[in-house]
Amino acid sequence: MLIAPLILLAVLNAWFDYQSAGNVATQQDQRLLALVPLLADSVIGDVDDRPLLMLAPPMEDFLKERRSASYAVLDLDGKVLQGADWLGGLPPSDNEPEFHSEEHSGTTWRIVRQRQRTVFGDVVVALGDGSDPRQQWARAVLYKVLLPNLVLLAGAAFAVRWAVERALAPLLALKEAVERRSPRDLSAIDAQASPEEVRPLVDSLNRLFGLVNAQAESQRRFVADAAHQLRTPLAGLQAQVEAWAQAAGAPPSAGTLALPTEQVYKLRNATRRTSQLANQLLALSRADARAMQSQPQQRVDLKALCEDSLQAHLDAASARHIDLGLDADPVLVMGHEWLLRELLSNLVDNAVKYTHEGGAVTIRCGRRGAQPYLEVEDDGPGVAAQEMPRILERFYRVQGTQGEGTGLGLAIAEEIARVHHGHLQLQAGAGGRGLKVTLPLPG
CATH class of the missing domain: 1.10.287.130 (Signal transduction histidine kinase, dimerisation/phosphotransfer (DHp) domain)
Incomplete structure (x- = not known):
């Protein structure tokens, strides 16, 4: 948006320079035309069939002012009788002045030729000026317009980019802060930290x-x-x-x-x-994550939690002849004990409820590397891969599921996982049978 006006201004500047050069060129042509009769009047006689010249004072002043000025007196066939040989050429066909530009010795000359009557007879007077403003305009466009404006554009682009990035840095920081937020994080943004x-x-x-x-x-x-x-x-x-x-x-x-x-x-x-x-x-x-953010956490013994959950669900598992096992290593984590107890209770209750009679359910806790975890695995009917993301939704039940249920157990467990800055990981159990639910916890 800023560079386009700069380009437009550069074009306008070049156009004005061109108009100015055109005006100067018109004035130059008029001056040359005014000097042509004076050059003709400078012919005062002849010597050996050649015109004798005594330059008028204005002509002398012109030639002194302009080092790149030249003149010649030609006969009607275009042969140079007096002056610069390179100004020879075809004479004008009538008495009207003839202007043209010509390149000579690396200089562009503005030349006027006109027939004039002198004491020597009819001759053609040629007058050239090497300070052609058109040539100067072309150089000015290159050195005074194009190059400075290109440098200006490059500098402006750099300066604008730097200034805009610096000015918008707080706004971009605000944008990134909002993008990093969880959809459940509705806390106020610090207005004083914003621009x-x-x-x-x-x-x-x-x-x-x-x-x-x-x-x-x-x-x-x-x-x-x-x-x-x-x-x-x-x-x-x-x-x-x-x-x-x-x-x-x-x-x-x-x-x-x-x-x-x-x-x-x-x-x-x-x-x-x-x-x-x-x-x-x-x-x-x-277990709403928003309501628990301000609640203090304490150390939780996961092994003791698993043992309590085993005791709580042992009767229900025995009634269905399910082998409810425990594979627990001592591990302590920071969290909300009653929420983790609720999570584990929901996972074990689901596993016992939906595993076929005579099946097996295993409660695990420990560390994998440096990562503490809770895990419940069963060898029941399992869940299809396309259904796994949806079973964490509230009130969602897999089609054809047998037994009582409300579709809230895993949703509650996922909500509790969010409180502990994690998510439930769902995958098939050993041998591709059943369902294994794992919760990685912060160390």
Whole structure:
């Protein structure tokens, strides 16, 4: 945008120089034409059939001023009678002056020829001026217009690039800071660290972040409050339904009515799913990465965590004849213990729930190189490669999956992984069977 006007100015400058040179050339032609009669009047006689000259004072002044000036007196056939031989040539066909430019000895001359009547007779007077402004204009264009403007353009391009990069450096830093942010990071940008010119933009972004953050926080609180309020009545309802299910499985005593066993079991299963959903929604709300950023971390013993999870799920695994194993090495990491416990519980619960009866589930922790990790592997039906990215989404369940579930277990685990600055790694288990879920943790 800046170089284009500079080029235009250079062209305009050259055009004005050309106009100026044209005006000077016109004045030069007029002066030469005015000197032609004076040169003719300088012929005062003849000597040996050659004209005798006594130059008029204006002619002498002209020749002294212009070292690159020359003259000649020719006969009507163009032969030089007096003066510079190189000015000879075809004479004009009439009495009108004839102007032209001619190259001689590396100089461009402006020459005028005209027939004149003198005491010697009719002759042709030729007068040349080597200070042709047209030639000077061509040199001026090269040395005074083109080269300086090319240097100016190069310098301007460098200066503009340096100035723009220096001026926009804070804005580019702001751009990179925004690009590096997680989609969940809605904290305000430091306006004082931004250049004054973009502070209104930073203030607008901060207001937008604040509105979105407030809306997300409102939704989070609503989910947490709703899930928390549902836990108590659902717990009571589940207790009642569990009692009915036990009563339905026992033989009816005298004076009691037999309960419809199938309907009671369906009600019990629905109550369990609803209670689990409420607990998972509450866990998901509490595990929100934005809400946990300000919470302090502490040292967590991953081996003890794995052992507790093994104990908690051993009965459920035994009921389905699943070999629930532990492969744990002592390792300590910085994190939120109750969140990592929730993550591991969800992973193990999923593995036990979806692995076929008689299968195997292994809980692991330790280090691979310098990287601590938590891992749960099963030999169940596994997940197709194209489905793996989607099973971390909330409420998503693989088509055709058997068993109860809400599609929140892995979503909660992924949310907890984000709190610990990581992501769940999903891959097939040993021998291409089942699913292996790994969480790398900071050392």
